[in-house]
Every structure is written in structure tokens, then in C-alpha cells.
Amino acid sequence: RVVEGLLADGVQVVLTGSGSDNDRQLVDQVGDAAAAPAMLDVAGRLNLSQVRSLLEQADAYLGPDTSVTHLAAAVGTPIVTVYGPSLPDVFGPWPREHAATQPWTQRAQRQQVRNIVLLQGADLPGQTCVPCNRMGCANRHDSESHCLSSLEPERVLAELRVALQATRLGSVKPETVTANR
Numbered sequence: 227r228v229v230e231g232l233l234a235d236g237v238q239v240v241l242t243g244s245g246s247d248n249d250r251q252l253v254d255q256v257g258d259a260a261a262a263p264a265m266l267d268v269a270g271r272l273n274l275s276q277v278r279s280l281l282e283q284a285d286a287y288l289g290p291d292t293s294v295t296h297l298a299a300a301v302g303t304p305i306v307t308v309y310g311p312s313l314p315d316v317f318g319p320w321p322r323e324h325a326a327t328q329p330w331t332q333r334a335q336r337q338q339v340r341n342i343v344l345l346q347g348a349d350l351p352g353q354t355c356v357p358c359n360r361m362g363c364a365n366r367h368d369s370e371s372h373c374l375s376s377l378e379p380e381r382v383l384a385e386l387r388v389a390l391q392a393t394r395l396g397s398v399k400p401e402t403v404t405a406n407r
Contacts, residue, residue, distance in 0.1 A: 227379035228288065228386070229256045233264055237390065240284070242277060242294060245270025286389040288382065290374070295319050304341040304389040306382060310374035311358045314344055332357065336385075341392075343385050347373035 232239050241256065243249035253269040272280065278297060281287060287298040287305045291312040298305050299319035307319060314337065318330035321340045329339040333356060337344045349356050350372050362369030 228383045229259050229265070231379070231383040232386065233260050235387070235390075237285075238263060239265045240280065241265065241267045241269055242272070242280070243269035285393045286386055288386055291317055299342055302341065304393050306343045306345065306385045306389055308374060308377055308382065309344055309346050309357065310371040310377075311356075311360050311362065313357050313359050314346070318344060341389070343389065345377060345382065345385065347376035349373070 229239050229241075239260070241253045243253050249269055253267055257265075257267055259265060268280070274297075277294060278301060281294075281298045281303045282301045284298075284303050287295070287303045288307070289295040289298070289305075290308050290310070295305065295307050296319050299321060302322040305319065309318070313332060314330035315328055315332045318328060319342055321329065321342050324339070330337055330344060333346065334344075335346055335348070346356055356373040358373075361367050362371045364370075
């Protein structure tokens with residue numbers, strides 16, 4: 227739904243990832259949302275240097291706790307990142323030219339430092355498990371992370387729209403720091 231919303235806004239979407247079966251499966255789930263040039267699938271086709279060049283030219287980036295998210299932060303791309311089981315205060319992306327201290331707290335539904343917005347999902351009813359630092363709810367790579375699936379696409383899309391608007395206006399404030407618990 228996020229990709230569909232961006233496409234409806236006239237935003238070109240570029241899907242990245244590795245050439246692994248898992249990444250291909252994820253990309254293929256949205257691959258038929260639009261044809262080129264509205265949407266480009268470059269998953270598994272770019273080396274790290276080419277991904278960096280792509281990120282340097284991007285108006286915004288959306289991704290989870292991955293190496294590409296950290297690379298986007300390093301090159302200064304406006305980011306909306308979604309965190310589930312990962313500990314943002316340990317594994318959060320470092321804003322470009324930030325002091326040598328981790329700027330993120332462990333738990334907040336929305337945090338922002340400069341041009342990076344970090345979103346976390348909700349705890350399951352009756353539980354306080356976010357973030358759990360596990361590999362999914364069943365502690366396996368193939369298990370669902372309810373904290374990620376509880377992130378509403380409309381919430382993510384709204385943040386991306388703000389990031390894109392700020393990029394277009396050149397109004398990303400360098401000292402923005404917020405956290406909503």
C-alpha cells in the first residue's frame with residue numbers, strides 16, 4: 227500500500243535488495259504495481275557502489291534495519307525507517323555528521339533526528355515486547371514480527387510524504403530531534 231500510495235502521488239519508486247530468493251520474493255510482491263519508468267526493480271542488479279550512487283540521488287528512502295538503511299543515512303538521504311525487533315538505541319542509523327553517541331531511544335513509536343524518521347510498531351495487547359531483539363515473534367528468521375506488521379502503511383506513507391515535501395522545499399532542519407513515546 228505504501229508503494230501504491232507513492233505511485234498515485236506520481237513518485238518514481240525504485241525497489242532495491244539483493245538477488246537472494248528472500249529479497250526477490252519480497253520485491254516480486256509489489257513488482258506488478260506499475261511498469262517502468264514509474265517503478266524500477268533493481269534488486270540484485272546493483273553493486274554497493276551503485277546503490278550508494280542511487281541513494282545519493284534519491285529524494286527519500288524507506289527501509290528496515292538493513293545495511294542499505296545505514297548507507298542511506300551515511301550519504302545524507304532523507305529516511306523513513308521501520309524498526310521491529312531491532313534495538314534502535316544499538317542498531318539505529320547514524321545521521322550524517324552526528325556526534326559519536328547513538329541518538330535513538332530504545333522505545334518510541336516515532337523518533338526523528340535531522341532527516342531520519344524512525345518508526346516502531348505497537349506492542350501486542352497485554353505485552354511489552356517492542357523491541358525484543360529476536361528474529362521475529364517465534365525467534366526464527368521466517369517468523370512474523372507483529373511489531374512490524376502492526377505498522378500501518380498509511381502512517382509510513384504519511385512520513386514519506388513529509389520527507390519528500392521537505393526535500394522538494396529544501397527545508398530539512400539540521401537540528402531536529404523529537405521522540406514520541
